[in-house]
Amino acid sequence: MKGEGMKSEDTEPLRYMSGFGNEFSTEALPDALPKGQNNPRVCPYGLYAEQLSGSAFTVPRRSQRRSWLYRIRPSVTHEPFHPLNFPAETLTADFTQGVVTPNQLRWRPFSIPSEPVDFVRGMLTICGAGSAASKSGFAVHMYTATASMEDTCLANADGELLIVPQQGGLRLFTEMGLLEVAPREVVVVPRGVRFAVDLMDGPARGYILEVFQGSFTLPDLGPIGANGLASPRDFLTPVAWFEERACNFTVMHKFEGQLFAATQAFSPFNVVAWHGNYAPYKYDLARFCPVNAVSFDHPDPSIFTVLTVPSDTPGVSVADFVIFPPRWTVAQHTFRPPYYHRNVMNEFMGLITGMYEAKRDGFLPGGASLHLCMTPHGPDTATFESAIRPDAEQPAHLGRDTLAFMFETSQTPRVTPAALGATNIDRDYYKCWVGLKSHFDRDWRPAGQQPAAEAGADAERERQGGGGAANGVERAAPAGANGPVTVAR
Numbered sequence: 039m040k041g042e043g044m045k046s047e048d049t050e051p052l053r054y055m056s057g058f059g060n061e062f063s064t065e066a067l068p069d070a071l072p073k074g075q076n077n078p079r080v081c082p083y084g085l086y087a088e089q090l091s092g093s094a095f096t097v098p099r100r101s102q103r104r105s106w107l108y109r110i111r112p113s114v115t116h117e118p119f120h121p122l123n124f125p126a127e128t129l130t131a132d133f134t135q136g137v138v139t140p141n142q143l144r145w146r147p148f149s150i151p152s153e154p155v156d157f158v159r160g161m162l163t164i165c166g167a168g169s170a171a172s173k174s175g176f177a178v179h180m181y182t183a184t185a186s187m188e189d190t191c192l193a194n195a196d197g198e199l200l201i202v203p204q205q206g207g208l209r210l211f212t213e214m215g216l217l218e219v220a221p222r223e224v225v226v227v228p229r230g231v232r233f234a235v236d237l238m239d240g241p242a243r244g245y246i247l248e249v250f251q252g253s254f255t256l257p258d259l260g261p262i263g264a265n266g267l268a269s270p271r272d273f274l275t276p277v278a279w280f281e282e283r284a285c286n287f288t289v290m291h292k293f294e295g296q297l298f299a300a301t302q303a304f305s306p307f308n309v310v311a312w313h314g315n316y317a318p319y320k321y322d323l324a325r326f327c328p329v330n331a332v333s334f335d336h337p338d339p340s341i342f343t344v345l346t347v348p349s350d351t352p353g354v355s356v357a358d359f360v361i362f363p364p365r366w367t368v369a370q371h372t373f374r375p376p377y378y379h380r381n382v383m384n385e386f387m388g389l390i391t392g393m394y395e396a397k398r399d400g401f402l403p404g405g406a407s408l409h410l411c412m413t414p415h416g417p418d419t420a421t422f423e424s425a426i427r428p429d430a431e432q433p434a435h436l437g438r439d440t441l442a443f444m445f446e447t448s449q450t451p452r453v454t455p456a457a458l459g460a461t462n463i464d465r466d467y468y469k470c471w472v473g474l475k476s477h478f479d480r481d482w483r484p485a486g487q488q489p490a491a492e493a494g495a496d497a498e499r500e501r502q503g504g505g506g507a508a509n510g511v512e513r514a515a516p517a518g519a520n521g522p523v524t525v526a527r
């Protein structure tokens with residue numbers, strides 16, 4: 039954002055309020071919030087009162103989401119909206135032209151343009167399902183940006199946005215205040231909230247999950263108990279911040295995937311005070327407290343759910359945001375990488391930093407993979423071969439910088455022609471599994487039942503990780519001989 043004007047405070051360092059879904063109250067000027075009512079005949083400081091409703095008026099109280107904004111001029115003060123055609127092929131909410139494929143898809147890192155492109159113009163829709171009009175389904179986008187948004191903002195009428203920066207910090211100007219997010223942090227912008235994105239340290243790239251229905255919430259913890267995974271207090275919402283600035287400002291409005299633009303003579307970041315529970319928030323993924331197997335076997339990745347968008351069917355999400363964070367991996371007599379898998383749900387994955395435990399190469403930071411409903415996938419050949427080696431029995435750390443994530447969705451997305459035709463699509467992805475050879479041994483017998491001549495060979499196989507509880511022999515950890523090792527990633 040550019041320009042000078044009356045600003046509510048020095049912008050460094052930013053201040054936040056902690057808590058998930060709280061009823062917040064925040065004032066950039068003292069007593070700017072009306073006392074005891076939402077709609078005084080005249081508001082403090084001569085502000086306009088405006089409600090932003092994120093849920094229907096009559097939903098149960100626990101689902102109510104709305105905020106009251108007290109602003110210098112109301113959002114309605116603008117010239118008419120006109121369609122903006124520029125991103126028609128790259129940004130869309132229309133998936134009727136999209137493609138379904140049972141093939142595994144993977145993209146090498148999306149390249150960052152050399153010319154000036156801002157966050158909105160740098161969005162590329164990868165896939166999606168359902169319809170923004172009927173408020174069902176979702177879209178997945180990549181963004182690549184080289185320029186800050188200049189006197190322009192976006193309001194997304196289609197749904198809530200989860201932004202996952204992979205490269206470059208972002209400063210978000212929003213109606214509720216300012217947020218800064220770096221890679222390894224995420225930010226959620228609710229439907230309709232106007233925001234602008236400044237680049238903090240050069241070119242930026244990242245991933246966006248947009249949900250046309252529902253909103254992101256914390257998953258239930260079930261038997262895990264009251265703590266673990268993402269903690270509510272680690273979610274941060276900005277304090278009120280405003281600028282009173284005369285300018286030629288363009289408000290972009292995304293509606294069923296189309297962009298519209300209207301001009302107005304002032305900055306929309308003119309909210310002096312607000313209260314409510316409908317506001318953007320950010321979260322540092324390093325705060326996530328993983329809970330995982332400490333004995334044997336590989337739990338399903340739902341144990342790593344940071345945020346979920348529930349559907350009307352209990353336990354089935356519209357979309358889950360799942361991360362694969364740095365952690366110890368200790369399960370005994372266990373094939374520790376992700377298991378080979380066919381899933382009724384759909385899995386879009388990205389890599390923020392480091393290396394992902396199921397792929398030795400080809401899945402790179404800033405790239406992506408997509409495995410649609412029932413598409414087989416799993417560790418590549420090199421990962422499999424090293425995971426069955428005897429030394430893979432040692433406790434290991436996956437590496438401090440490993441950070442992959444998954445957008446897991448119930449509705450099957452279609453892939454946009456732009457994403458399928460992207461020059462960085464990896465046409466050789468399937469080859470990472472072609473080398474998986476047969477290890478089948480028809481003469482294999484459980485330990486102790488093999489002919490004497492073969493006992494030695496069988497013991498060797500057992501040492502190589504082929505038995506454990508499955509053949510009734512509980513192997514102790516290798517006596518801590520070498521201590522924990524760190525898997526070089």
Ligand SMILES: O=C(O)Cc1cc(O)ccc1O
Nearest residue numbers: 338339376377379385396415
């Ligand atoms: O890599 C994947 O496909 C995601 C994934 C991770 C995991 O730990 C278990 C199952 C799964 O699908």
Ligand SMILES: [Fe+2]
Nearest residue numbers: 379381385415
């Ligand atoms: Fe999977």
